[in-house]
Amino acid sequence: MPTYVLNINDRTVSVDAAADTPLLWVLRDELELKGTKYGCGKSQCGACTILMNGNAVRSCSLPVTAATKVKITTIEGLSPDGKHPLQQAWMELDVPQCGYCQAGQIMSAAALLARKPNPSDADIDAAMSGNICRCGTYNRVRLAIKRAAEKKGGKS
Amino acid sequence: MNTNEQAISRRSFIKASGLTGVALTLGFSFPSKAGDSPDILNAADAGSVELNAWISIDSAGKVTLTNHRAEMGQGSFQSVPQMIAEELEVDLNQVSIQFAPGNPGKYGSQITGGSSTIRGSYERMLRLGATAREMLIEAAAKKWEVPANQCYAENGKVFHRPSGRSMGYGELVTEAAKLPVPSAVKLKDPRDYKIIRKPLPRQDNPAKINGQAIFGLDKRVPGMLFAVVERNPRFMGKVKSFNSDEVLKLPGVKYVMKVERDVFGNLLEGVAVIGDSTWSALQGRKALKVEWDDNGFEHLSTQQLYDRMRTDLKSRKFISARTQGNFDSLFDKAEKKVEALYETPYESHSNMEPLNCIADVKDDSCEIWGPIQAPDWIQGATAGFLKLPPEKVTVHMTFLGGGLGRKAFTDYPYEAVALSKAIKAPVQVVWTREDDMTMGPFRPGMVYQCRGAVSRGNRIAALEIIAAGQNMNTQEPGADKSAYNLDVVDGLLKPYFDSIPHYRFGDAPLEAPIPVMWWRSVYASTNGFAFESFFDEMAVAAGKDPLDFRSQHLGEARYQALIAKLREVSHWDGRKKNEGYGVSITECFSSIVGEVCKVSRNAAGKVRIDKVWAVMDCGWYVNPDIIRAQVEGSIIMALGAATKHATTFLDGKAVEHNFDTYKMGRIGEAPDIEVHIMDNQERAGGVGEPGLPPFTAALTNAIFDLTGKRIRVLPFSLDEV
Amino acid sequence: MTITYIPFGMKSTIALTLVVASGILMFGLSSFQKKPAIDLKASMARGRETYVTYCLSCHMDQGEGIEGVYPPLAKADYLLADKNRAIRQVLYGTSGEMTVNGKKYNLEMTGVDITDQEVSDVMNYILNSFGNKGGTVTPEQVATIRKK
Structure with a gap:
């Protein structure tokens, strides 16, 4: 091999x-x-x-x-201590339910924030629509991305 | 907070928890007679009884609590300890939580289903926490030589009120462990709750956001191999032959063998490819060619299945399940009649974590690890299969990447056990997404025939609802198929049984070789759509406002309070033109949920959901934020089943294989959802499922309100309304 | 602003002049077939987001694909030869062998569950990025293909 x-x-x-x-x-x-x-x-x-x-x-x-x-x-x-702004926001809003999809959600969101520090709803829809959550945590995912953007002082 | 996977005897419990040797450990002794309340036992007194160690506090003050139920997203990992910690007077951040292994003798029923975790155990959990607290107070009082009623517990310490002295629980455990268990303890007044009723963050979430949480698929056992199984796509077919020699030549492939799994007493067949990695097994399977023997059963299509259900309904071939009065005579002479047929599709569970399970079968024992909703059932089934005493079968719980009912079933561990037994090594059976989506068991497709009569007073005078579809309860060979299925009334609000003078509920069971089973909220998930759509149709026939119409049939104060709340939060009475409002209320798993959906047309003329309001009445409850999350998720899951996906069959096989054809709702389709929780003195009801059944009818009733179009067949496309 | 369009279905043999005027991309082309105007720049910007979400994993950041595994989109003869086929593939996926820029590929591509607008946006991004000069696609064209 x-x-x-x-x-x-x-x-x-x-x-x-x-x-x-x-x-x-x-x-x-x-x-x-x-x-x-x-x-x-x-x-x-x-x-x-x-x-x-x-x-x-x-x-x-x-x-x-x-x-x-x-x-x-x-x-x-993603972060040395699990304290990436997205992870903090995910904690604050208690986003995960079963949690299985959440690493993928967070990684997609991390890529989004890296290229768009202050994403609009449409940006979030486009970037996150490749991530399915069967528990239906979508509304909290959206809020958490916005919360993380605020934490980063997101300005594009 | 940390998590371990098992808690066995007190000694190994203490070891596994990292507790120091001296500890106060309390557990339950479950009575053999169902319905009796379990006794609380002190480890010191347990004697020969194997203690289940629900609470342990060591001499360093470390508290370890057990969660006897699966954590599949619904939050039991948080809510079970939250209940105990409240009465124990400890901060949730100071405790460790462990999953209990499967052992019904020790832990009582562990099947995580029927939204039962809180409602089935809360009184016992509160009593346990309070008992430990009282024993610690008693120990402190003895040490200080003061009356116990001068002492109180708070934040992991006992305080002596007059002197202000305090001692940590750790200093008291040696003394407390020697005390007899008090027979009666006083529970806290809900007004004094510090932990219960608070939206505390979930204890499992740090691990779920940094990639450390161990789900079934993440579990590793030394020396384990990986298996994937090509199963007969026609469910009941048999293996005729397969090309093992070619497959065995591929790198990493170790074994190719036939394997069975028990699905409702039928041994369904497949061929397993076992490799040294998931990928080698998957590559081996790609080269596998299996010839199936598919004789002896029908290769049905969706069209045929639904034609038969409609035919059965038309020919009135059904079994009455619950009746009152004389429906036929009332309906025959009624002036205002309403008739409708509603259809709901077969659905796959499609949990994000596909099914998987590790089994390690030894000569005289077996260990199982996996995402499992029913460890106690799996222990029993495996013991039966291997002819071992149950205590020789250990079922370890991992986190579940979703359950939805599917992971309460015992077929996927069965397969792992069969393979491990054959190869004498631990093996993880991994179901691909395609396996998970096409093999079932599925939520059964249903056709509901509804007939109703509206009285002169514009009330429901007579109602008949006959549900056609495969019966989830009679799939075992030899099951009594003539028995009525009372599940066909699941979801109906209880007062209707009093307020509707003449009714008949029945089922028209469909025979088909397709395995079916529970899917979040079970029969209510489809019944709710039929019931609440049809009530809406009758409200229209009666010329009544849909909420008023429901209100006049639901006299009890509890229901009226919920309706009032729904009216208030949704601004029902202030709704405007060009807005469609729909309401739907259902009751299941001892909780009542009402939902109002608001729709409008967007600039492109397509129907869009503007908002959903939900009011949950689950009586006594633990964590409001988990309840909100469960209702939000239930609504989004119902929306998917209503508008996005369905499992169809062609030539005896499921058609939808992956998310490109079984389309899931995505983030942009999630509506704004507002959840309210009723505060009352009712007993605890379920939370994980009851938010799902009302949603679809709330949506389609809203669409009717907006467009005049009545949707009776699911799924439908919002874009095409 | 006004944009004239590359007539649908025309091959890349037509000479294109890319004009950048006051920040607006314009295609200067004698248009004999007037289509409803769309904002190509905005469509491409939205399309980039859809591309990142659904396409980049296989076709890579610059449309280069992975040789022998996932075909390129950058200057890809197969893609540019038949735009309608590409739209169908985005909608419904494709499988079987294909030859792209002289190399054979044979992996399944799954369709994606996105709106007509999103399909047109991602097509516009792909057809006008990575060195491609492949024209435009409107949501209406996607809707026509979806109905077939």
């Missing part, structure tokens, strides 16, 4: 994996980074969302071959 060198959460790691292995399964089964979830395997639900060079990407569809030479961030690496 070929070896791939990846930059994940500012750490360089090397993994042996079949070339077609999606990054999702490399993260979960090889690197013990299980905060990134399997939900659909087809980029339909967003549970596996990670950041690749700052963009929200569905790791279930990203072959490990395409994950080299880029900067990957997972929920575990």
Whole structure:
């Protein structure tokens, strides 16, 4: 099996994996980074969302071959202490219910805030519509993104 | 706050909790007779009884509480400890919470379903917390040699009122553990609650926002392998042959074998590919070719299923479940009659965490880890399957990435147990999204035939509702299919049984080889749409305002209070032209929920939901913010089932495989929702489900109000109204 | 502002002149087929958001795709050859082998559940980004294809 060198959460790691292995399964089964979830395997639900060079990407569809030479961030690496403004806002508004989709939601939101520090409702709809929440936490997700934008003093 | 996965004996409980050796540990001794109240036991007195260690306080003052129910999003992880901590007088931030393993003898019923966690246990939880508190006060009083009634507990300490002295619980546990358990304790007045009724943040959320929460799919056991299973897409079919040799050549693939799972007593077949990683198993499965034997049962389509239901209704082939008066004679001679047929689709649960389970079967024992709603059932089913005594089967709970009823079922652990037994190694069976969506059991599709007569006084004089659809309760081989199904009245407000003089509720069971089961709020999830749409149609026939019409049939004060609240918060009486308002009220799991939906047309002429108001009456309650969250989520789930997704069948197979065809509501479609909670002295009711059944009719009634178009078939597209 | 349009269905062989005037992108083109005006710049900006949400995971930030796995959109002959086919693929997905810029691809693409407006926006973004000069798509065109 070929070896791939990846930059994940500012750490360089090397993994042996079949070339077609999606990054999702490399993260979960090889690197013990299980905060990134399997939900659909087809980029339909967003549970596996990670950041690749700052963009929200569905790791279930990203072959490990395409994950080299880029900067990957997972929920575990979003902040050193779980205190990213989004995570704080998520806590304050008690967003999660079952919680399974929430890492993906937060990663999509992180990419959104990075490119639009002060997102409108339409921006939030567009950026977050790739993330399904079966518990129906959408209204709180929206509020939490706005709360986090305020915390960051969001000005575009 | 930290979480561990199990609590077994007192000793291992203490070890697992990181408690120091000396501790006050209280638990319950469950009576063998159902209905009797369990006794509270002190570990010191437990003797041969295996203690369930619901509360433990060690000499460092560390408090560990048990949650005996699954956490699948509904908040039991917060609300069970919140109840105990209130009476125990400790801050919730100072306690650790553990999941109990499956053991009904120790923990009582653990099935997390029927919105039962609070309503089924709150009196006992309050009593337990209060008992521990009183024992600690008694211990302090003894140490200080003062009367106990001069002492009180607060924030993990006992205070002596006259002298102002205090001692932490940790200093008192050695003494307290020696005391007899008081037989009667005084519970707090709800007005004095400091924790209950407060919107405290959920204790499980830090782990859920930093990726550390362990769901079933995240669990790892040393040496475990990963399995995926190709199951017969026609449910009842058998495996004829498969190409194991080719698949076994693929990297990482270890085993290819036939596997069965027990679905309502039928052994459904599939072929498992077991690999050293999830991906190797998935790749192996791609190369797998299975030939199925699909003889001996019908390969039905949605069209056929619904045709049969309609035919049964037309030919009046049904079983009466609940009747009063003489519907037929009243209806025959009534002047104002209303008749309607409502149809609801089959639905998949589609929890975000697909089904999965780890089993590790040894010669004389078995351990199971997974996202499980019913650890006690799984313990029993596994013990039966492996012919082991139940205590040799340990079922460990993880967080559930959604449950919705599906994870109360025992088929997916069964499969894991069967595979682990065969390969003599721990194995995690992973269901793909496609497996999860196509294999069922599904919410059954239903057709409701409703007939009603309106009296001269513009009240409901007679009502008949016959529900056609597969019966969830009679799928086991040999089940009594002639029995009536009282679930067909689930969701109906109780006073209607008194205020409607002549009624008949019945069911027309459909036979089909499609497994069906509970889906959040079960029968009420579809009954509510039929009942509350039809009441709206009768209100129109009666020429009455829909809310007034309901009000005049629901005389009891509790219902009138809810209606008044609904009227007030939704500004029902102030509604304007070009706004459609719809109301719907249902009752299930001992809670009553009324919802008002407001719709209008947007600039493009499409119907849009402007707002939903919900009023929840669940009686005594714990955490208002969790209740609000549950109602918000219930409404969004109902909206999805009403307007976005359905499972259809063609040639005996489910058609929708993934979220590209089984379309979920997305963030932009979530309406503004405002939830109100009634404050009253009623007993605790359910919270996780009762918010769902009323929503769809509130929406379609609002659409009727706006457009004059009555929607009777789900799902429908909001864009096409 | 006024924008004239690349007539629907015309091939990229037509010479385009990209004019940037007072911050507004304009396509100077002799228009023989007058269409209702849309704001291409705004549509592309919205389309970028939809692209980021639904397309970027496979087709990557600059439409470069992943060679041998996900086909490129940047200067992709397959994409630019048939705009209606591309709209259908966004709506309903596609599977089976395809050849893009001389390389074969064979993976399933799932359709996405988005509005006609969002489809037109994302198409406008894709057709006019990554070095593509592929014309425009209106929500009405999407609606026509959706009904078929």
